[in-house]
């Protein structure tokens with residue numbers, strides 16, 4: 001297709017209240033697909049028996065190429081593995097220097113971020129607030145609410161790609177756990193240098 005050929009505009013539906021889309025199928029991640037990422041392996045194994053749904057997201061399916069804007073909604077359910085809150089797998093972008101914006105629609109939580117040099121940052125998710133993840137930072141959403149889903153809208157460059165391998169093998173340097181009834185950011189005992 002030539003660059004000047006007409007392209008159709010695309011209309012998609014998604015609810016900014018529930019995060020759900022009627023037209024698109026969600027990509028769902030259950031505990032069994034990420035059990036090894038949690039610090040408490042025994043608790044992860046128990047939950048994997050029921051294969052609890054941890055999060056799902058709707059990718060609106062734009063072409064994965066330069067100039068495009070990939071976007072969708074993400075829903076991380078409330079829950080804990082031991083005392084560690086439910087979270088997404090997390091990833092770097094394959095094109096490392098590409099950013100991403102998340103906008104919190106509902107719930108409460110944290111965006112955990114770290115770059116390959118080991119700079120770690122986290123920002124709170126609260127409805128009405130956006131978190132801009134700078135290029136070069138791996139990112140993971142964490143739901144710290146006891147009973148509400150964490151619902152976000154996200155957008156990133158179409159050519160960014162996902163690198164899951166680094167986080168799968170090393171983990172994030174910090175994890176978020178419940179301590180005395182409140183979320184606390186602590187060192188990840190499983191972090192591998």
Ligand SMILES: O=P(O)(O)OC[C@H]1O[C@](O)(CO)[C@@H](O)[C@@H]1O
Nearest residue numbers: 057059073074088089090091154
């Ligand atoms: O890709 P992960 O780490 O499983 O987390 C899912 C979220 O991240 C995204 O891949 C966007 O970066 C979304 O599709 C979704 O919101």
Ligand SMILES: [Fe+2]
Nearest residue numbers: 093100139156
């Ligand atoms: Fe991303």
